[in-house]
Amino acid sequence: MIAKHKASKTNTKLLKFKDFSLELAYYSGSTVYDQWLQLLNDLGDYADFYWDMPQMQYDLVKSDKEWQKFLSHPERQPFKIRIKEWHAWSIEQLYQRTLEIIQLSVTLLRSAKTPKECHQKIKDSLATIVKGMVHSRYNKYEMELSDSYVGITPKMRAEGNMYVTETMKARFDYFISVAALESNRQPKEIHAKLLAACQNNLARLGEFFATCQFSDELKDIYSAYTKAAKRDMTMPTQNIVLGFTIWKELYEHGVDMDTYLELLGYPNADTVKKRLLKFASDKEVLKEIVTHFKNERPESYKTWKQKGEIPYMSIFQEEARIFKQPTKLRTDNETRAMIETCQQKISAYFPLSTEESPRQLIFNSIHPFAVKRAYQSQTKNHEMKSINITVMTPTTDSEHDYLETLAHETTHAIHSIILHRAAEFSVLTKEQADQVPTSVLEDFSQLVEGQFKSTAHSKNSTVKAKYFTSFMQALASWSQVPFSIVQLEIREKFEILLKKGVTELSSEFLEQLQFEYDMKLQKLWEGLLHFTRPSYTAFDWFMPLAPYDALVYMKRFIVLSKNKMATDKPTAKKKLSMNEALSHRFGVRWIASQDGRILLYWLLLETGRNHATEDFGDIILKKDTCECLEELQRIGISAQEFSQRT
Incomplete structure (x- = not known):
């Protein structure tokens, strides 16, 4: 059965500043636009606090009592928005009002009457608000869905008393029975080997395969198990339904996919997808990935060359051997x-x-x-x-x-x-x-x-890195392409339904969506590199609260000055990336240079004034580090900060 979540009511009327007289009364300024920008800044700070703090309690497995004590510290008191009436409102009421604020803000962006100097400020604030308020509103619901799937109760969470539940054990046994049938093994054999690996603590099963060396047999057993587990679409389907609810609310208040991308500083969805696919198939990019692959994972590379493909897990298996990871869980x-x-x-x-x-x-x-x-x-x-x-x-x-x-x-x-x-x-x-x-x-x-990538795998590496410092960084970046496209296109499917007046996803639609994007995901994932991940489904890559996830790591390949991406062939003098420029000026291990770190710190400061990191390579080559240090000293960072290592 598909769980439903009650969406916020749509506000179809044309909103104006006068509809927010309650809020604007708390802000002063020479124009109403100044007041509006202050409101947006306040709301962004509010959204960040009430997104992060409940999420952190969940992530750290803290009890309510422990977390209340943590937040009671005088310097960690919760952010308070200036609008006193809001203090008594529920998160649902605040979210509904925020949607209306978002709606008017989008209208202001499209209005010729809005002062030009306000446009970018509105975009920047909206990007923070949309992300933060969606999480503030739906984080708890999403976490409860995840918990209920494995039998974790609200009481267990509130007390910080987490343990392997009977539901977890039952699911474990069921997935083993499916894996046994498909891998021609005995259920008892799979059960015994997996429990031995995690030392009889199912909560640590993933930890073992992330941090330990394991045999080919255990790799095959775990692969069969995860493939069986991924067939249970209960949670992924719930996430799609939740994602539709959220996107419906944003869409009805003026935020479609292209607007959302605009707020984040990206071109429209079609352009983003074209550039992602161009990156994924670019010959220079692929050549560099393969060169890193050959140097850093030689056994996997050899198998890949011989068979034309390789399971993703085999790459991690070799990594564990190369770095001499333990054969059992750490204490x-x-x-x-x-x-x-x-x-x-x-x-x-x-x-x-x-x-x-x-x-x-x-x-x-x-x-x-x-x-x-x-x-x-x-x-x-x-x-x-x-x-x-x-x-x-x-x-x-x-x-x-x-x-x-x-x-x-x-x-x-x-x-x-x-x-x-x-x-x-x-x-x-x-x-x-x-x-x-x-x-x-x-x-x-x-x-x-x-700068902290290990060189244990390739001490004599001659890879000329233009895009990536290591194979795993390259693979992680390349993997964001299918991840990003699934995120974008499923929401575009939502918009097609919303334009038709559909307000609820049918089981038939969900089945068709799953089939279509599972096929597309495998095609995208295997792509030109032919790294296989058969256990992954498209719905696993869909983040209901975070449409920006994956894309945020790919901006340098999508958005560059003069609308060029990093893999475009230059028509003028080639611009160096930040890493290339720092390496050229201070050496490949530029982090060990005091002047290199001074310049790094100053560049971090400079991002408050200049977001065009694609142009920072030129700045790095020319900027006087003495001038950098002088400005850093103005904010209380002394030369001693950079003299700790020679």
Whole structure:
């Protein structure tokens, strides 16, 4: 049975500023547009806080009591929007009002009367609001759906008392029975081997295959098991239904796919898809991926050349051998030791990252039910001061993966610290500090992450990297193409239905959608590289609350100055990427250069004024690092920050 969720009512009337007199009364300005922009900024900060904090409690498996204590700290008090009447409203009421604010904001973007200088500010604020309020409204519902599927109750969540439920065990046994039939094995054999791998804790089964070496036999058993599990479409279908509900609400309030992409700084959907496919089939890109593949995963490469294809899991199996990962799950003490080792390596380059305070924290949960994907949270407290929290995933990362991810998330944290210090010292405005696009933040996090890629696999590598620093980074980027296209096209299907007046998805539509996009996904995924992932379905790649996921990592291949993408053949002098320019000026290991890090920090500051990272290569080659340091010192970052490592 398909669960339904009650959608917000459509507001079909033409909204005007006078319809928001309650809200605008709390903001002052020389024009009503100034007041409106202040309202949007406030709403963006509100949305971020009430998205991130409940999500973080869930991800870290904290009880209500523990989380209330965490938020009770004077410097972590919740952000309060200025509109006092809103304080008594439910999240449903706030979300409905936000949809109306979004609707008028889109109208303002299309109006010739709106001052030109307001357009980009409205877009930047709307991008934050749409993402944040959708999550604030539906995060809890999505989490409850996920929990109910495996038998986790609200009471267990509230108490932080998580364990393997009878429902989990029953599903495990059922998927084993299906896998046994299809792989010609005995259910008892599969059951025993998988339980031995996860040390009788089903919550750690994925952890074993992410961090340990495993035999071909175990690889085949786990592949059969996951393939069987993926056939249960209960949760993926629920996600599609939820995604339709959300998209219906946005669509009816003026946000279609092209508008959504415009807010994020992308061209229209057709152009995005064309450029993604162009990237995926570009000869230079493919050549670089294959060269990395040959150098860094030689056994898998040999199999791929001989057979013309290779299972994705075989690549990870070889990675585990190359990096000499353990053959059994780490103990908690071993995981803690890994965390400490990696933090020392990162802090040697970035002392600023070690300055923990009530508003700057790193969480490293080793709970088996903790989140499996690291992220950086940036919110505001009741005094409008920045709260930066990094959530890491040490249990499902091998040491080299953890180091790279820590470098990535640390860069996000430092980026936020620098931007908000700049605002505090009036080097940037608050709006400049708050509205750096996510894609720009990702450009820098991926840039620094690349400097911490392990070279254990290819000490004599001669890969001339234009796009990627390693094979796994290349594969991760290339994988975003099918992910992005599924995200875009399913929502375009929604819009076709909405134009016809359809308000609810039928079972027939869902079945047709699944079949169509499973076929398309496999074709896209295998593509020109022929890496196979038979257990993945299209619905697995659909994020109901996050249409931007995947695309955010691909902006450099979609949007560049003069509307060119990175793989276009240049008609004039070739522009260097940031990594190419830094390597040219300071050496391949530019992160070890004090001047290189000074310039990096300054560029993080510069993103508050300039979002065109595609042009930063030229700046890197010419910018005086003494001038950079002078401006950094104006925001309280001294030369000592860069003298920790020589």
